Amino acid sequence: MERRTAMDPLAVHKALANPARLRFMEWLKEPEKYFDEASYRQQGLGFHIGVCVGDIQKRSGLAQSVVSGYLQTLKDAGLLASERIGKWTYYRRNEAVIAEFAAHVRDAL
Template identity: 60%
Template sequence: MEPLLIYKALSNETRQQILMWLKNPEIYFDEEPYLQQGISFQVGVCVGEIQLKTGMAQSVISSYLLTMKKAGLLESKRIGKWTYYRRNEKTIKEFADYVQTKL
């Protein structure tokens, strides 16, 4: 875990919002298209869905997701031509423990 990368990733309000959405994707995204494809939110949420929800350009959202992935906050899985992102709860817990015990 690299705390400075995590701080950088969390310094952007949209990235924070994405992380919150991915905590409970069933509240913020429609699961039906995923179920029709035989997958669930346990796999993650498609980049396109995240991009639509933010209203930002896909290139910007892809950059944000990559920043969060490099920081260890997200994991990704590619299925066909689509990439799905989900939270990396292990790193998030380690960071929370770090903040609580070190700061």
């Protein structure tokens, strides 16, 4: 499991400033609404591990390299966690950092 020592508000602001990255965060908030959960169940997986990069790429219509870069930006800002299973990488929201950022906005701005 990945841990961050401190949330960087500027990195989070920058990561969320891109409309596609913001959309990814929205999709990952409710993956069952945007992705086919049955295909995950067939593999013995669930959305608790995250959503596969390939599924995010298909939904977005963006090139795989662009999607991977955007996901890495969100991960670097602490907003996402990832898990590699075999050759696939799954991304999920890091709710602790999201809550910390929300508290920062509430208290500092």
